[in-house]
Amino acid sequence: MALFDEYQVGADGPWTTAEAAHLWRRAGFGAGPAEQRDAAGNGSQAALRSAVDFLVDFTPDDPWLDRPAGLTSGGYGDPLADLPDDESDLGRVKTPYDLISLIGHWLYRMRYTRQPFQEKLTLFLHDHFVSEWAKLVPLIDPAVIAGNDGNFPDIQQCDGGTLGVDLLRANRIAARMMLDQNYLLRRQGIDSFRAMLISITRDPCMLMYLDNVVNEKGRAQENYARELMELFSMGVGNYSEQDVREVAKCLTGETLPRFVCENDWDFSYGFDAAKHEPGTKTFFGKTIQENFAGQEALDVIDFILAERSKNPDVTGLASPYNTLPATAVYMAWKLLKFFVNEELSLDPPDEAVLELAHYLRGTDNQPYPKRRFPYDFRAALRKVFLSKFFYAEENRLNQYRNPAEFVTHLLRQGDFADLFATQFGPGTQMTLMGMILFNPPGVNGWYHGRAWITSGSLVARYNYVSYLMDTIFQGAGADARIDALLAANGGPIPDADSDDDLIDYYAERLLQMDLNAEERTTLRGFLSGVDTASPALRFRQKVRGLIHVMMSMPLAQLK
Amino acid sequence: MRSTRREFMQQLAVFSAMGFAPQFVARAAAAEANAIQGFKDDRVLVVVQLGGGNDGLNTVVPYGDDEYYRARPKLGLKADSLLRIDDYVAMNSSMTGMKDLYDNGKLAIIQGSGYPNPDRSHFRSMEIWHTASDSDEFMSRGWIGRYFDNQCSGSARPQAGMAIDSERPQAFEGERGFGIATTTPKEFGWDRGELFQDDTLFTKMNAAAGSANGTLDFLRHTTLNASTSSEQVRMAADKGKVHAANRYNQLDTVAGLIRGGLETRVYYVSTSGFDTHAGQLAAHGNLWSRVSKALADFQAQLEKDGTADRVTTLVFSEFGRRVGENASGGTDHGTAAPVFLMGKGIRPGLHGKAPSLTDLDHGDLKFTTDFRSIYASVLENWFEADSKTILGHQFDTLPIIA
Numbered sequence: 001m002a003l004f005d006e007y008q009v010g011a012d013g014p015w016t017t018a019e020a021a022h023l024w025r026r027a028g029f030g031a032g033p034a035e036q037r038d039a040a041g042n043g044s045q046a047a048l049r050s051a052v053d054f055l056v057d058f059t060p061d062d063p064w065l066d067r068p069a070g071l072t073s074g075g076y077g078d079p080l081a082d083l084p085d086d087e088s089d090l091g092r093v094k095t096p097y098d099l100i101s102l103i104g105h106w107l108y109r110m111r112y113t114r115q116p117f118q119e120k121l122t123l124f125l126h127d128h129f130v131s132e133w134a135k136l137v138p139l140i141d142p143a144v145i146a147g148n149d150g151n152f153p154d155i156q157q158c159d160g161g162t163l164g165v166d167l168l169r170a171n172r173i174a175a176r177m178m179l180d181q182n183y184l185l186r187r188q189g190i191d192s193f194r195a196m197l198i199s200i201t202r203d204p205c206m207l208m209y210l211d212n213v214v215n216e217k218g219r220a221q222e223n224y225a226r227e228l229m230e231l232f233s234m235g236v237g238n239y240s241e242q243d244v245r246e247v248a249k250c251l252t253g254e255t256l257p258r259f260v261c262e263n264d265w266d267f268s269y270g271f272d273a274a275k276h277e278p279g280t281k282t283f284f285g286k287t288i289q290e291n292f293a294g295q296e297a298l299d300v301i302d303f304i305l306a307e308r309s310k311n312p313d314v315t316g317l318a319s320p321y322n323t324l325p326a327t328a329v330y331m332a333w334k335l336l337k338f339f340v341n342e343e344l345s346l347d348p349p350d351e352a353v354l355e356l357a358h359y360l361r362g363t364d365n366q367p368y369p370k371r372r373f374p375y376d377f378r379a380a381l382r383k384v385f386l387s388k389f390f391y392a393e394e395n396r397l398n399q400y401r402n403p404a405e406f407v408t409h410l411l412r413q414g415d416f417a418d419l420f421a422t423q424f425g426p427g428t429q430m431t432l433m434g435m436i437l438f439n440p441p442g443v444n445g446w447y448h449g450r451a452w453i454t455s456g457s458l459v460a461r462y463n464y465v466s467y468l469m470d471t472i473f474q475g476a477g478a479d480a481r482i483d484a485l486l487a488a489n490g491g492p493i494p495d496a497d498s499d500d501d502l503i504d505y506y507a508e509r510l511l512q513m514d515l516n517a518e519e520r521t522t523l524r525g526f527l528s529g530v531d532t533a534s535p536a537l538r539f540r541q542k543v544r545g546l547i548h549v550m551m552s553m554p555l556a557q558l559k
Numbered sequence: 560m561r562s563t564r565r566e567f568m569q570q571l572a573v574f575s576a577m578g579f580a581p582q583f584v585a586r587a588a589a590a591e592a593n594a595i596q597g598f599k600d601d602r603v604l605v606v607v608q609l610g611g612g613n614d615g616l617n618t619v620v621p622y623g624d625d626e627y628y629r630a631r632p633k634l635g636l637k638a639d640s641l642l643r644i645d646d647y648v649a650m651n652s653s654m655t656g657m658k659d660l661y662d663n664g665k666l667a668i669i670q671g672s673g674y675p676n677p678d679r680s681h682f683r684s685m686e687i688w689h690t691a692s693d694s695d696e697f698m699s700r701g702w703i704g705r706y707f708d709n710q711c712s713g714s715a716r717p718q719a720g721m722a723i724d725s726e727r728p729q730a731f732e733g734e735r736g737f738g739i740a741t742t743t744p745k746e747f748g749w750d751r752g753e754l755f756q757d758d759t760l761f762t763k764m765n766a767a768a769g770s771a772n773g774t775l776d777f778l779r780h781t782t783l784n785a786s787t788s789s790e791q792v793r794m795a796a797d798k799g800k801v802h803a804a805n806r807y808n809q810l811d812t813v814a815g816l817i818r819g820g821l822e823t824r825v826y827y828v829s830t831s832g833f834d835t836h837a838g839q840l841a842a843h844g845n846l847w848s849r850v851s852k853a854l855a856d857f858q859a860q861l862e863k864d865g866t867a868d869r870v871t872t873l874v875f876s877e878f879g880r881r882v883g884e885n886a887s888g889g890t891d892h893g894t895a896a897p898v899f900l901m902g903k904g905i906r907p908g909l910h911g912k913a914p915s916l917t918d919l920d921h922g923d924l925k926f927t928t929d930f931r932s933i934y935a936s937v938l939e940n941w942f943e944a945d946s947k948t949i950l951g952h953q954f955d956t957l958p959i960i961a
Contacts, residue, residue, distance in 0.1 A: 241921060
């Protein structure tokens with residue numbers, strides 16, 4: 001395990017605010033200067049370890065941010081009776097009722113949570129176990145179902161209703177289902193991957209999204225079976241088309257049996273034995289017996305997790321790497337790509353992928369920070385965040401922040417507030433940056449890396465900063481907002497009359513990266529050009545312009 | 560070395576012999592005079608991507624084949640509701656706009672388009688269509704990006720490739736970095752806020768010298784592209800009267816930008832929802848009625864604007880769907896499907912061979928036309944480019960461009 005040997009403060013390099021900033025950017029959403037100085041602490045090995053543990057060792061759900069009530073009750077009640085919260089409290093929505101409020105709800109968590117890694121891991125899983133809002137809503141709109149237009153013909157039909165009301169209702173229900181899935185990911189992100197796969201297979205939102213809700217005997221529906229293996233666990237090349245067909249049969253009857261309409265919407269999971277394909281099934285060269293109690297789905301997941309990689313670049317290696325499970329290799333690759341380096345290769349697998357895969361498949365059967373079970377993502381990521389590999393030069397500032405990260409970094413580091421639940425909030429602006437949370441572009445999630453950076457999406461990022469500055473510095477109540485901002489920004493800035501101090505201050509707060517000489521000269525030129533007569537107004541204009549320009553720099557897109 | 564010019568003159572001779580010369584010469588002269596910056600003429604390609612895997616058999620329906628109805632007891636479309644092309648195939652009844660185009664000689668259908676050893680993953684198959692690679696070959700650069708790399712001069716603008724989308728398509732990936740993406744061309748550009756008079760400061764902050772960090776350099780390059788092209792994009796959008804309200808009608812936006820004279824060789828738009836595993840009948844019909852109307856409106860608009868002579872539109876999806884329907888009133892991932900070419904410069908009608916419904920590969924159609932032959936034909940005959948250099952292999956061209 002050479003690559004993931006622990007980074008030795010001193011021998012391998014320092015532990016300063018620069019390293020702490022790297023950790024916060026990857027494991028969280030950046031941090032203000034004070035948090036980073038705390039993390040860097042006394043520059044010792046112990047400080048490094050405690051910073052990683054502080055970030056990574058979360059309890060499911062941040063107790064500081066309540067969860068919406070009734071989330072795990074199973075039934076959904078009458079969604080129309082469940083009116084949204086008012087939108088005070090910075091537009092926070094406890095009970096989302098449509099896509100915008102759903103996105104706002106999550107961004108609010110990302111912005112204010114004390115456990116940012118929890119949200120980061122949830123974001124990773126949200127991008128891994130994809131469901132799309134755009135597909136869900138029409139499927140649960142009773143007007144569509146009642147119209148019997150062929151959508152899900154085998155599901156009980158409703159008596160119709162009023163289109164407008166039903167669309168509202170469908171939005172409410174879809175928001176609740178997606179929120180359920182989101183909290184499932186948040187809760188189980190630190191559970192074993194086996195438990196996660198079982199839960200997501202039976203998650204109502206996923207059952208609808210990948211059509212397993214209508215997978216039944218006779219002619220099995222392959223959508224979920226295929227994506228379960230291709231995208232959620234093993235990766236391509238490790239199963240055959242025959243395996244897809246047989247696994248689909250095993251998953252027949254995994255459905256939402258009480259899907260009914262009108263007042264008691266019930267989208268809770270159940271196993272419908274009458275729709276289950278009888279007979280033995282053979283996949284991965286093994287045969288399982290028929291079972292009418294939902295056992296076959298569990299067998300499928302166990303078999304998937306045990307199935308060895310078929311990649312000759314794995315099987316040709318020396319022990320123990322030659323026997324790595326396909327899922328361990330694939331998940332190690334996905335984790336490393338998301339948290340460390342986009343360029344790492346799955347086929348042939350890079351050394352880092354193999355090493356982490358080997359760690360992932362094992363267990364210590366002991367509490368955190370040890371591995372509690374195989375595929376313990378939290379323990380694996382702790383290992384990553386402590387490693388030489390993670391702090392190596394080539395793995396720093398080599399990734400683009402995705403739009404959720406860009407927005408959250410900006411708001412957290414600058415201590416800015418935004419109107420999360422409204423049409424003008426960051427959720428809406430993020431669509432122009434190419435990311436609609438809860439509605440990724442396809443079942444393989446978002447395209448990462450360079451795909452985030454297009455001329456249009458980059459301009460949208462820059463313009464979000466402009467919008468944010470307008471909302472703070474203009475209109476009624478601007479004085480109070482600016483005072484609050486400066487107070488939150490650590491009180492009076494050292495020497496407010498010195499442009500250099502101002503640049504240093506905001507560079508540390510917003511960027512935590514070194515400005516080069518040219519950039520510094522340009523900023524200085526701007527500041528000295530602000531010539532408003534009133535000193536107070538001049539100071540405000542400098543702050544506003546500086547934030548705007550700094551966040552419109554390439555550096556502010558990196559993590 | 561291949562001489563494009565010489566071939567061009569030879570073509571001219573052939574046309575001359577056929578009596579087409581005056582029109583063609585006039586057209587060619589106009590095309591050169593109005594050439595898109597960095598390219599030899601004023602021709603435009605619009606690529607329309609249908610994401611999710613379009614069910615080709617319910618698009619161009621082999622209603623004359625009993626096998627079709629045997630495979631699709633629920634999803635088989637009744638012959639009398641279809642828009643007949645000939646005694647074997649007909650178009651889906653929701654495609655009235657495209658059927659009119661077909662009848663008026665402005666639509667070509669290339670049947671059975673696919674590639675050897677088809678991949679049934681959305682992601683991978685889309686990548687194959689974007690890069691024009693073999694199914695076991697992994698390429699990062701796209702076929703359009705490679706066309707730009709090879710064939711455009713230094714004066715081409717970043718907006719030579721323009722995606723009306725939030726993502727830049729992989730097809731645009733190339734060494735020279737052409738191609739931009741925006742959903743809102745009318746507002747494309749810096750919002751300077753109240754403090755700044757112009758873009759100078761942003762440009763400076765984004766234009767620092769090249770660094771050792773490739774990630775950073777890419778950001779700077781993209782920003783530079785955005786800032787050099789943004790004003791031209793906004794101006795073209797204004798001149799072409801692209802409405803902000805039309806943000807969701809990408810093709811209408813494209814027509815406006817062409818009208819407005821944007822220096823763009825290839826436009827790219829996409830729509831999705833074709834992954835019809837369940838409840839396909841209504842969903843697929845709705846999709847095609849929307850797409851067909853959008854395409855017909857687009858073509859009508861180009862004709863009204865007087866730009867139709869120089870625009871060809873290519874419509875594709877990453878794969879077709881399985882021949883047999885599934886139990887949920889849908890179809891699973893399959894292989895070959897028709898590709899459409901639309902415009903005044905195409906050779907209308909049915910091309911290629913309809914795939915057999917009995918000679919299947921594990922329940923899937925065997926492709927009859929390699930989609931890279933379509934690319935090669937467009938590159939050679941529409942853009943007069945050397946397809947072999949771009950595609951890395953000489954694919955046969957098809958008689959699909961006039």
